[in-house]
Amino acid sequence: MTRNKQIRAVLLAALMVFSVFAGSIAFTGSAAAAATSINTTTVSGSSATVDVTVDATAGDNNTTVWIDLDDDGTLDSGEPVATNDSYTAGSAMDVLVSGLDVSDLTPGQYELAAAETAGAPVTGTTSEDVSSTVTVTNNDEPELISAVHYNDGSNDLLELSFNEEVQNFAGNIEVYQDGEEVTSAVVSSGPTQNNPGQLVIQTNDLYTGDIVVNLEGVEDTEGNELEEGLDDDYNSTVTVATVTVTDDNSVSVTDAYKGETVAATNGNLGTAVEVESDDSQDDVESFFRSGSTGSTSAVYTFDTSNRELQRYNITIGSSLDEKIQVRDLGLEVSIDDLNVTDEDLIEGTVSANSDRENVKIALLDDDGDEVDDGSMTVNLNGQGEYDFEFNASELDLDTGDYTVEVTDTASGVSVESDTITVEDAGEGSADFGESVITEQRGDVVSIPVTVENTDTATVSIGSWEQGYAANVTVEDGNDDGEVILLWDSSKSTATGNNNPSSVFDVEDGDDDVLSGNDGVAEVGLATSNLIDAGDYDLEVRTGSAVSDSENVATLVLEEGGVSAVRTWTAPAGESLTDLDEVSEALENGNITEDSQIAFEDQVVVQIEASGLEGTTGAQDDETPNFFATGNGYDDSYRLTINQTNPDPNRDPKILDVANASVVADGDNDTYFVVFDSDEIDAYRDENDDGVLQTSEKNAGTVDVDDDDSFNVQFKMIEEDEVSSSNLALVDDNSSQTDSYEHVEAEHTFDADPVNVTNAADQMISGSSNVAPGTELTLRVESDGDTQPRFLKTATVYVQADGSFSGSFDFSEQSVGDTFTVTADGGVASDEEVDGNVVESVETSTTTSEDTTTTADTTTTADTTTTTAATTTTAATTTEETTTTSSQTPGFGVVVALVALVAAALLAVRRDN
Numbered sequence: 001m002t003r004n005k006q007i008r009a010v011l012l013a014a015l016m017v018f019s020v021f022a023g024s025i026a027f028t029g030s031a032a033a034a035a036t037s038i039n040t041t042t043v044s045g046s047s048a049t050v051d052v053t054v055d056a057t058a059g060d061n062n063t064t065v066w067i068d069l070d071d072d073g074t075l076d077s078g079e080p081v082a083t084n085d086s087y088t089a090g091s092a093m094d095v096l097v098s099g100l101d102v103s104d105l106t107p108g109q110y111e112l113a114a115a116e117t118a119g120a121p122v123t124g125t126t127s128e129d130v131s132s133t134v135t136v137t138n139n140d141e142p143e144l145i146s147a148v149h150y151n152d153g154s155n156d157l158l159e160l161s162f163n164e165e166v167q168n169f170a171g172n173i174e175v176y177q178d179g180e181e182v183t184s185a186v187v188s189s190g191p192t193q194n195n196p197g198q199l200v201i202q203t204n205d206l207y208t209g210d211i212v213v214n215l216e217g218v219e220d221t222e223g224n225e226l227e228e229g230l231d232d233d234y235n236s237t238v239t240v241a242t243v244t245v246t247d248d249n250s251v252s253v254t255d256a257y258k259g260e261t262v263a264a265t266n267g268n269l270g271t272a273v274e275v276e277s278d279d280s281q282d283d284v285e286s287f288f289r290s291g292s293t294g295s296t297s298a299v300y301t302f303d304t305s306n307r308e309l310q311r312y313n314i315t316i317g318s319s320l321d322e323k324i325q326v327r328d329l330g331l332e333v334s335i336d337d338l339n340v341t342d343e344d345l346i347e348g349t350v351s352a353n354s355d356r357e358n359v360k361i362a363l364l365d366d367d368g369d370e371v372d373d374g375s376m377t378v379n380l381n382g383q384g385e386y387d388f389e390f391n392a393s394e395l396d397l398d399t400g401d402y403t404v405e406v407t408d409t410a411s412g413v414s415v416e417s418d419t420i421t422v423e424d425a426g427e428g429s430a431d432f433g434e435s436v437i438t439e440q441r442g443d444v445v446s447i448p449v450t451v452e453n454t455d456t457a458t459v460s461i462g463s464w465e466q467g468y469a470a471n472v473t474v475e476d477g478n479d480d481g482e483v484i485l486l487w488d489s490s491k492s493t494a495t496g497n498n499n500p501s502s503v504f505d506v507e508d509g510d511d512d513v514l515s516g517n518d519g520v521a522e523v524g525l526a527t528s529n530l531i532d533a534g535d536y537d538l539e540v541r542t543g544s545a546v547s548d549s550e551n552v553a554t555l556v557l558e559e560g561g562v563s564a565v566r567t568w569t570a571p572a573g574e575s576l577t578d579l580d581e582v583s584e585a586l587e588n589g590n591i592t593e594d595s596q597i598a599f600e601d602q603v604v605v606q607i608e609a610s611g612l613e614g615t616t617g618a619q620d621d622e623t624p625n626f627f628a629t630g631n632g633y634d635d636s637y638r639l640t641i642n643q644t645n646p647d648p649n650r651d652p653k654i655l656d657v658a659n660a661s662v663v664a665d666g667d668n669d670t671y672f673v674v675f676d677s678d679e680i681d682a683y684r685d686e687n688d689d690g691v692l693q694t695s696e697k698n699a700g701t702v703d704v705d706d707d708d709s710f711n712v713q714f715k716m717i718e719e720d721e722v723s724s725s726n727l728a729l730v731d732d733n734s735s736q737t738d739s740y741e742h743v744e745a746e747h748t749f750d751a752d753p754v755n756v757t758n759a760a761d762q763m764i765s766g767s768s769n770v771a772p773g774t775e776l777t778l779r780v781e782s783d784g785d786t787q788p789r790f791l792k793t794a795t796v797y798v799q800a801d802g803s804f805s806g807s808f809d810f811s812e813q814s815v816g817d818t819f820t821v822t823a824d825g826g827v828a829s830d831e832e833v834d835g836n837v838v839e840s841v842e843t844s845t846t847t848s849e850d851t852t853t854t855a856d857t858t859t860t861a862d863t864t865t866t867t868a869a870t871t872t873t874a875a876t877t878t879e880e881t882t883t884t885s886s887q888t889p890g891f892g893v894v895v896a897l898v899a900l901v902a903a904a905l906l907a908v909r910r911d912n
Helices: 003-015 579-588 694-698 893-909
Strands: 035-038 042-044 047-054 062-067 081-084 093-101 108-117 131-137 144-151 156-162 174-177 192-195 198-203 211-214 235-237 243-246 253-257 261-265 272-277 288-292 300-303 311-316 319-327 332-335 339-341 345-351 359-364 370-378 385-391 400-408 413-416 420-423 429-432 436-440 444-452 456-463 468-475 482-488 504-506 512-514 521-525 534-542 551-558 561-570 596-598 602-610 637-643 653-656 661-665 670-676 681-684 709-716 734-743 747-749 754-757 762-768 775-782 791-797 803-808 818-824 831-838 851-859 864-873 878-884
Touching: 047 062, 047 108, 062 093, 144 235, 144 261, 243 253, 243 311, 243 319, 261 311, 261 319, 288 300, 300 311, 332 400, 332 413, 345 359, 345 400, 359 385, 370 385, 429 551, 436 444, 444 456, 444 534, 444 551, 456 482, 468 482, 468 504, 504 512, 561 596, 561 709, 579 661, 602 637, 602 709, 602 734, 681 694, 747 818, 747 831, 754 762, 762 775, 762 818, 775 803, 791 803
Parallel strands: 042 131, 243 261, 253 319, 339 420, 436 551, 561 734, 596 734, 754 831
Antiparallel strands: 035 047, 047 093, 062 081, 062 108, 081 093, 108 131, 144 156, 156 198, 174 211, 192 198, 211 235, 261 300, 272 288, 272 311, 311 319, 332 345, 345 385, 359 370, 359 400, 400 413, 400 420, 429 444, 429 534, 444 482, 456 468, 456 534, 468 512, 468 521, 482 504, 534 551, 561 602, 602 670, 637 653, 637 709, 653 681, 661 670, 709 734, 747 762, 762 803, 775 791, 775 818, 818 831, 851 864, 864 878
C-alpha cells in the first residue's frame, strides 16, 4: 500500500465516527457576509470544484471551502482548503470554488464547510452552520480482504470480504476444488451481499483440499475491476475452516487436529474475538490473541498449525463460547527411495494416529502443481497406514524434483514429503556378479545377477548341446541393483520341468521370479537323472525376452560327497533348535567335540556333506526335511548310529534318529543332528546289517545305557544302490564315520577334604565329565559344632577341559571351623566332600627345569601369610618366584594354575 493510501486509511478510520449535519457559517474578526448553501455532494478524483451559493455583500469577496475533518466548523491546520476571490461583491450568487485537494483522503463521506470573508481566509475561520456531506471517491480498484469457507452452525458458507461494496458478481463467481470446478454445488440462491463489502455464498457441502474462487468481472460501484488480493487469473485461495465455534451460549470442548483452521462467528460484523490458553491446564505455554471479525466480515479464523497441543478458550464478543482441544493427527509420509529413474516406481507409506477416510495422496512437480493423473484418494487401514506407489513411466514424468503431498480431507491437515529426484533411466543392462560360479551338483546354486536402469533380467542356464537348458526372468523388487537367483540343481530331472516354481527362487523376499505375461520360468530340456558334474553356460540379458545375451558366465558343478562326521556334546536342556542357537553355543563353548559323552547329555552329530541342499530343502539355515522316509535315511543318503560293544549274546543296538532335530548351515554344507541321549529310541539290529528295518522297530525298543559305545556313519549312496523312486546324489558311495561312548556322569573335587584359610578369595575346584557349559551350584555349609553357622553358594560352569572352580570369602570364619562342600547340577548326582578352615595352606611352584622349593610360613594374629621361595637352576636359565599361599589353599602349583585359568574362563561361561 502506498504512503498516500496509508494516510487515507488513517483519516477514513477517524472520520467514520463523524455524523452528517448542516449548518451556517460564523465569522471571526470584521463583519462578513454569509454563504447560504453548498450544492456539491460528490467529489471524484484527486481534486474537486465545489458549487457554493453566497450573499456577496459589500466587502465580502472571498469564498472559502474546506474538508472539516474533525467536524468542529472551524478551518484547522492540515484540513484540505480552497478559495475563490475573483468575483465582485454584490447580491446573492453562485460561486464555484476549484482546486480542493482530496488526494490524501480515502474514499468515504466527509463534512464540507464553507465561509465568505472580506479577505483571505486564515486558520480559525468558522462557518455559520453552512455545511454539507460530500462523498469522496477515487479510481483505485476494490480489494478482496479475505475468503473463508466454513459452517456457521447451520449452513456451509463461503464468505468474501471486500474493502467496499461490490457489484456485478451474479454469475461471475466460480469455485474450484483441487482444480475441478464445483460452482454447480453452490446453492441456487447464489451470492448475496448482506452488507456493503460482505458477499456470502451458500454451498451444498464444506469442501476441503485446495479451494480457489475466481472473481473475474466483479467490480465496485464505480466500475473499477477487482484486482487487489487476486492473482493474474483473478483467482484467490480460500481459507477452509473445518471446525466452527458459534455464539450459542453453551461452553463445551471441541477437538481440532493441529493444522486445522477454526472459525469463530456470531453472524455479526466487527465482533471482537479472543483466543487464549485455558488456565486450568498445567505446564502449557501461555497464549493470547485478540482480534475482530472485520468491518465487512462475520467470521474470525484461528489457524492451529503453529500452536501448542493444548486447550484454548474462544471468546466471541464478551462471553466464553467454546474450548478447543488441539491434538496431533500424526499425519506423516515417508518415501522408500528419494532417487529414482523415470522408469521406476515412487513408493512410500502414509500413516496417522487414527483411521482416516478420504486421504488424498498427490504427486507434485517442482512448481507445486499436481502431476496429471498423479493423485489418489485412499482410506487408512486399521493400523492407520497405507502403502502407495506412483509409476514414473506410466505418468511420463520428466526428470527433476517432485514431492508427495498428503491431505486428510476431513480436517484439511496436510504434510509434504522430502524431495524426490527423478533421473533419466538410460539404457538398461544386466550382468552376472561373478564370472565363475562353483557349486556341487544337488545343491542350490546362488547366481548373482546385477541390473542397471532396469528391474528385470532373463537368465539362461545350460544349452541344448549340454543336455540341460532353462530360462528364468527375475525382478529387482527393492531396487538395490542385484537379484540372487537360486537354482535347485537337484530339480534338473524331468519332474522339475512340470513345476518351474520348484526349480527357481530368489534369496531376497522383495525380489521375484516372473512368469506368464511378465517373464519366463521354464526348464526347456531336463535330465533323466541328476545333472552331471561339469561346466555349464550362463547367459543374461535385460527384460523378459529370450534373445541374444548381453553377458555370460560359467557354472562349474562339482561332484558332491561327505567330507566329515564329528560327534559333539552339549548340556542337557541347551536349546539348539536353529542355526543361530547352534552357532552361539559353538562360539561360547557350549557345544564341544567329545568322544565320551555323559549319559543324559545331548549328542550332536555334525555332518559336512555337499550336494544335499536341494533334496533336503536346506538352503541357507532353513529347517531341512532331512529324514523324509524315517529311520535316519531317505535311500539316497543315510545316518546310522550302531552300538560297537553289545552285551554277550546280544545284537547291537541301533539308534532311531528319524525324530532327531536337524539344523542346517546350507551355505557351509553342514548339518547338525541333535538328540538327548536318554530320550532317543533304540532297537536291536536283528538283521546284523547296520540299517534299521521296519521289522526291527516292530520288535520294540530297548534302553540306551551309560556304558554303550556307538559308531556314527553318514553315507551318500551311489546310483546302483538307490531305488528307482529316489535320486542318487553321487556317482560313487561317499561316507565318513566317527564314534563316541556314553559314560556315567559324575563330579569330583580336586581335594578331599578341602582346606581353606580364613581369608577372602578362597578357591574351591574340581572336575566333571558332563558337557562343558553345564551350570553347577557349589554349596558351602557349616557343619559340626561350627558357630556361627554359615552358608555360601556360587554358580560355576564346567569348562572345556572338564574343570570347574568357585571363589568364596572365609574372612569372617575362624580357624578350626568345618564345613561341607556340595557340587550340584547337570545330569550327574550331587558330589559332597568335607572342608576345614586352617591357619595356612602350603602351595608350591614348579618350573620346567629342576626345581627346589622351600616353604617359609609366618602367621600373625590378624592375617596369615605364607611365602614360598623357589630357586630354579638350569643350564641357561635361572628363575625366582615368590607366591602367597593363602590365595590358593589346598593346591599344588600346577593345580593352582589350572584353577586360575578356570576362574578367568568363568566370566565367559556366565553368558550361557
